Amino acid sequence: xxxxxxxxxxxxxxxxxxRGSIEKNLVGLQADLWYTNLGDSAASLVGxxxxxxxxxxxxQTLGIYDVALRYRFGERESAIGKPGAYSVIPYAGIRLxxxxxxxxATLDGPFGRTLLEPSxxxxxxxxxxxxxxxxxxxxxxxxxxxxxxxxxxxxxxRGTAVASTPATQATPTAP
Numbered sequence: 001x002x003x004x005x006x007x008x009x010x011x012x013x014x015x016x017x018x019r020g021s022i023e024k025n026l027v028g029l030q031a032d033l034w035y036t037n038l039g040d041s042a043a044s045l046v047g048x049x050x051x052x053x054x055x056x057x058x059x060q061t062l063g064i065y066d067v068a069l070r071y072r073f074g075e076r077e078s079a080i081g082k083p084g085a086y087s088v089i090p091y092a093g094i095r096l097x098x099x100x101x102x103x104x105a106t107l108d109g110p111f112g113r114t115l116l117e118p119s120x121x122x123x124x125x126x127x128x129x130x131x132x133x134x135x136x137x138x139x140x141x142x143x144x145x146x147x148x149x150x151x152x153x154x155x156x157x158r159g160t161a162v163a164s165t166p167a168t169q170a171t172p173t174a175p
Contacts, residue, residue, distance in 0.1 A: 013037040013059075023072065030091060032066040039102075051110045059102040068093025068130055074137070086137025095130045099123070 014037040021030035039059035046052050074087035104119040 011038045011040045013039050021070070023070075023076075026072045028070045028072065028089075030066075030068050030070055030093075032064075034064045035062070037061045052115075053106075053108040055106045055108075057102070057104040059100075061098075061100045063096075063098040065096045065098075066093060066130055068132075070134075084137070087135065089134040091130070091132055091134070093130045095128045096125070097128065098125045 015035065017032075017034045019030075019032045021028050023029075037059070038061075039057070041055065041057040043053060043055040046054055068091040070089050070091035072087055072089045075082075075085045077087065078085075101122045102119075103121075105116070106114060107116040109115045
């Protein structure tokens, strides 16, 4: 079923995602975390003379959690890309998927008496192998807005410092 953004936002209770990686020399560890919680409820009057009230609640949560080891071929990432710089980073690890579905319904009769109240909670968690790659080294001109934060630890590579002293000039004197 296709839904527009407004319909999805109406049932969205919570969503979060995060991605991070650490690297020492060429070997690293990366993690991707993704979680959503959707839900909705409805009520209506039914039956002869609409004496009965039905309600239904549906909730769904889905979490996808990736952890992988990686190895970088090419140049180290930098805050500002350099023309011609490239890197290919294959990775392998595991993906844990946790899905839950909660269903609840009630049928209330006259005078607020509950006649039926079935509910069902379904949950499944499983692990899959994860294999993939990240790559960059191409030039693209795009007009987009992008927001992100990168943290670099350990500073820039150290090289030999070269110091220079300014040349001294003689101050002219009056005769």
